[in-house]
Amino acid sequence: MGFQWVVGDGRSTVATKDLWLAQKFDFRVDNLKMYEGREEKVATLFYPNSKTWDPERVHSVFIYGDATAILATNVPQRQVEDRIVWAKSLDRIYSVKTGYYFWQNLYAADSNCAQSEGWKRIWRLSIPHKVKISVWRFCRNNVLVFSAPEWLLQKLSSARYDEVVAICLVLWGIWFWRNKRV
Structure with missing residues (x-):
C-alpha cells in the first residue's frame, strides 16, 4: 500500500x-x-x-x-x-x-501491453489518437469485446505497417459501433 x-x-x-x-x-x-x-x-x-x-x-x-x-x-x-x-x-x-x-x-510491470514491441508500434502509427486510445483500452482489457491482447500484440509486432493500421482501425470501428448500440 x-x-x-x-x-x-x-x-x-x-x-x-x-x-x-x-x-x-x-x-x-x-x-x-x-x-x-x-x-x-x-x-x-x-x-x-x-x-x-x-x-x-x-x-x-x-x-x-x-x-x-x-x-x-x-x-x-x-x-x-x-x-x-x-x-x-x-x-x-x-x-x-x-x-x-x-x-x-x-501494475505496469505486469502489463503485456507495456512491454511489447507491438505496443510501441501502436503509438508510432499515423492514425487518429482516439484510435490509439481504443486499441490501448482493448489491450488493457478495458473494452469488453473479447480478451485476447497477447495474440494481438504479437500480430502487431510482426505485421507490416499497413496491416497494423488496418487492425487498429477495425478495432476502433468495432468499439465505436458497439458504443452506438449500447
Whole structure:
C-alpha cells in the first residue's frame, strides 16, 4: 500500500496489523497469521506513562525481526496523535502524481501491453489518437469485446505497417459501433 501510520501517542495504531513499521518494505509485521486476533495498540508497547519502548514487552509479543524494527522506530516525545501519511512522497502528502507513479510501479510491470514491441508500434502509427486510445483500452482489457491482447500484440509486432493500421482501425470501428448500440 502507499499509505502508512506514523506513531504519535500510539493509541490509534494497531501494532499487530496496521501498516506502521517504516523499516519494513511493506510497513507491517512479517507474520500476520501469527498475530491474528490480537489487537494490541502501539501504546501498549511503551513503558507505563511514557513514550519509550519496553523492550521486554516488545520481544514477548513479536518475533525477533519485527521486534527489532519496532525498537528502531522513533517515537516523538511531544504529545501528538497517530496519523496516516502517504509513504510514496517525500512530503508524505498524497497527490495524483505520486499516486500515479505508485500505480505504475505496482501494475505496469505486469502489463503485456507495456512491454511489447507491438505496443510501441501502436503509438508510432499515423492514425487518429482516439484510435490509439481504443486499441490501448482493448489491450488493457478495458473494452469488453473479447480478451485476447497477447495474440494481438504479437500480430502487431510482426505485421507490416499497413496491416497494423488496418487492425487498429477495425478495432476502433468495432468499439465505436458497439458504443452506438449500447
